[in-house]
Amino acid sequence: MTTGGAHASDVPEQFQDPGLEPHQIRLADRSEKNAKRVERQVVAILLVSILASVVGVVGYFAIPVGTTLMDVRLSTLVIGLGLGLGMLGIGIAAAHWAKALMDNTERVEKRKPIPSSPEVREEAVEQIATGIEESRIGRRPVLKGALVGAAALAPLPFVVPLVGGLSNTWDVNRFRHTAWGDVPEGTGGLLPDGSVGRRLATDPDDRPIRAADVTIGSAFAVIPHGLPDEEHYLEEKAKAVVFMTRIDPNELAVSPERRDWSYDGIVAYSKVCTHVGCPVALYEQQTHHLLCPCHQSTFDLADEAKVVFGPAKRALPQLPITVDTDGYLVARSDFHEPVGPSFWERDR
Template sequence: MSTDQQVAPPAAQQPERFENPGLPEHRGRLADLDPRAAKRAERQVALIFAISALASVVAVVAYFVIPLDSTLGSVRLSNLILGLGLGVGMLGIGVGAIYWAKTLMSNVEYIEERHPQRSDAETRQVAADMMQHGVEDSGIGRRPVLKGAVAGAAALAPLPFLVPLVGNLGGDWNVSKFRHTLWGETPEEFSGQLPDGSLGRRLAIDPTDTPIKAADVTIGSVFHVIPHGLNEAEHFYEEKAKAVVLLVRLDPTILKEPADRQDWSYDGIVAYSKICTHVGCPVALYEQQTHHLLCPCHQSTFDITDQAKVVFGPAKRPLPQLPIAVDDEGYLVARSDFNEPVGPSYWERLK
């Protein structure tokens, strides 16, 4: 063994407790020593909180001022300002709180001896006094400017969350909004005439809005379709979100159609809503060999040979089917609207 190797003393020679070396001498900060520096730091913290509050207000104002149903650019601008306002508002509160703690709150280190988990009454009172001392040391009571600034920023920060939530969902939590789509509307310029003389909204390829003929749909082909003329709808995004449909042509012999749906398809062509009945994700993955539609979000799987029934995953009901036919010019048309609300199953509970 090397002569310079250190060997720990026997346990019997070790002291029961080591002497506390203590803490180095505390060095005061500029704000601790100079009242003017403390006042300057206080104004800086208040300014940070004010910027946070202003960002939250700008986000809320932008939500109401910028229209969401005019152009794609306005939607992007609204989302950008909302996101920036929300981010700056939350960031400002965090930065302000940290800067406040670093410049104005006590930075003295305290040592507390270890003790049993349950302290005696006297020790618990000491801890309570220390907490009270910390509150007093933060200066919240004698710094009304900071108190008002942090309270205002904290009160306004949630508004970019709450205002769009209430504004967008307040009136739309109504099953009628999801029961009716543009497939049920038949403007003459966008519709075709059925053999019985009635009109049906033509199916058009998304996004070109080109009407599609039955002869153009071959077995195994898939088309994403929308109501013809949807691009001219007043609320384009809302209406498209409800009306998007997946069109597929199958061998008619493998279709399992109940008696009340015999006229909902045409020569093996079937049309189903693309909106998953689980949480509303787009069901757009078609497995040609199994004839299954797959939702990429939570893997709900629907069998389009059997009324788009659920064969796997968390969805609780089939995809709504769009009844289709062919007009007098050979174009595919919707015989009527969906016979049930599109989208997640929870809308059904609002009846």
């Protein structure tokens, strides 16, 4: 006996199938005029996608890169907007097409044994053919053409810059020389032996650095003093940028040929990772390790920036430095090896 509820015998063994909700008639189903209006809306969205893709590709060729930072940002913005709006337009058009034009009649198919019989397979093929027919793509050539055009052009803002970059011939000579090897008037300091070296300066304010201002454990992003803000400024700065710190001289492992490349524990190394060129900048003061944030290549600055972890295969190039007669840090010479990724080694 039960109280406050139904008896156990009143509970059915199987619940009745509630069935499908009533079918909702859409505006496009009421008349061909409404369907045509929806079709024009989808085509308009796809045309916006096509236009955005074309603008992205044209922007890649029309906006010069490498003169000023604004040009780089504008080029990246145009390519990104072209790619994003191109893909977004296709997605919105596809969703609108599916919701407003494609057949939305509810169908129920009961579960069948596996595998299906040949008859069922034939029926599935017929259903696919019916679905293609009911999507009305065959009867709407303008819509089909717009979709094909948008889908074909949308990836171009991504593909064209990629192919354009890969098509450039790798010229290692471009990375054998940096601005450290040049000493324009007003950018150098006089060395005791009478030679002149280019002064090290802080990035981005271009302030020459005195050796006395570099304390143990401090970190500096360094560029050549007096780097002119003109054409190819970004390229020259990217090649020449240096990471500098001061380490207790007793902790430095220095090879005989590099004994005069540092000054009282102050060492300077290229900031361009030798793996794929990312800027290394994460410095661990206690371990003297410099980490690349892209793929975690790790370099030991206390041991001539040799690789201790990660995919990089070559130590960071070291910039030979000393002080001038006024106490400012200067470069003795340019790097003694190419900076950047070690792609050039693959040609050996």
